[in-house]
Amino acid sequence: MTTLADVATLAKVSKATASRVFSHPEAVSQVTAERVRLAAQKLGFVPNVAARQLARGRIGIIALVVPTLDNRYFTPVISGAQQLVQEHGLQLTVAVHRFETLPDVRSVLRLGQQVDGLILAGPQGSDSLIREVAEAKPTVLIDREVPGLDAVIADTPAAFESVTEYLIGSGHHTLAYLGGPPGSWMDPHRQRSVMQVATSLSATVEVYGPYSSTFSAGIAAANDLRDSKATAVIPYATALGLGLQYRLLTKDPSSVPVVTSEHDIAEALGQKDLATIDVDGVLLGRKASARLLWRVENREQPPETVRLPVPTGPRPLAKD
Incomplete structure (x- = not known):
């Protein structure tokens, strides 16, 4: 079985230097590190990561x-x-x-x-x-x-500000916000962003929820929105919005509001004007x-x- 010493010999470095290449590469010149790695690759050497981590007081x-x-x-x-x-x-x-x-x-x-x-x-x-x-x-x-x-x-709160401004600018002056799970730290920040933009642009926001971030929760939310005047909906999560759309489409396809989503979904649906939010x-x-x-x-x-x-x-x- 190939050892670290074999790698060091082929790379023409000391065993200690070869070891540093795998444990502290920043302490070795790039040229030397590359030579050691090539030697390891040629010999089929696989460093023992677990042992190296334990030697440093780490678990890995x-x-x-x-x-x-x-x-x-x-x-x-x-x-x-x-x-x-x-x-x-x-x-x-x-x-x-x-x-x-x-x-x-x-x-x-x-x-x-x-x-x-x-x-x-x-x-x-x-x-x-x-x-x-x-x-x-x-x-x-x-x-x-x-x-x-x-x-x-x-920074989804800033993104929610942006899509709210876009929707209002597109003629949607009554919006609905579907809130996230109970206890969510991010939900009030997103909701606040929507409300602040709507207030500054003299639009109305209906707030619903809380809901879990799931497709099934979106289906359930459709009942809450049955008397809503909103022409556009901003859901806390994409799956929540998709569930809402599915349920509304099965009930009355002619009265489904615009629901924000992700670019890939907008593309799949061919909706080039859909407001989207895309977290990487x-x-x-x-x-x-x-x-x-x-x-x-x-x-x-x-x-x-x-x-x-x-x-x-x-x-x-x-x-x-």
Whole structure:
């Protein structure tokens, strides 16, 4: 079996230098690192990541905690986080916790004993509950701000402002907002953005909810909107809006209001003028993972909140 010593010999470096290429590549020149990697590839050498992490006092695993798997919003976030972590030779584990109660905190704390750090996506618990976990393990938040903690946030409130302005400018002066899950930190921020723009432009907003971020919740919401005067609907989540549209189309296709969605869906439907909001979930997951890996190595540095811009539409549809 090929050893690190064999790689060092072929690359004409010391064993210690070859080891640094795989453990601390920043401490080795790019030329030397490339020579060592080529030697490893030629010999079929696979570094023992677990042993290397343990030698550094690390486990080599980080955890991403999401409140639900029913909301498709988190799927690309998980994908992006996994991509970034694997690029660093580490592993990602995913756990589901709504993070609302002390038992949730205890579960996450137990998980924290088995990983190097935690990413909490959309946690719904209080600041004090989140801090209890963050005090025990390096932690980065997604779509949630707690003073003193790192966070990566998709700036959806700004996107909701933009689509509200577009809808009103398109002649929709009575809007409906479908709220997100109870306890959602982001929901009041999105709702506030919609209300502020509508007020400034002398439009009316009917607020419904709360609803879970699911297709079935959107179907149920159709009953709440049966007497609504709104000609356009801004749902908290895409799946919620799709469920609403489906239910309204089966009841009376002639009276379905405009419902904001995502560009891919607008394109599939051929709706070139549809207001869209497109969060780059993969980028969100990658940024959060990168921040956590940095935090694990820099625990005494001040926290930072990173806001990612969220594109809105309408955008040009792809040509046939």
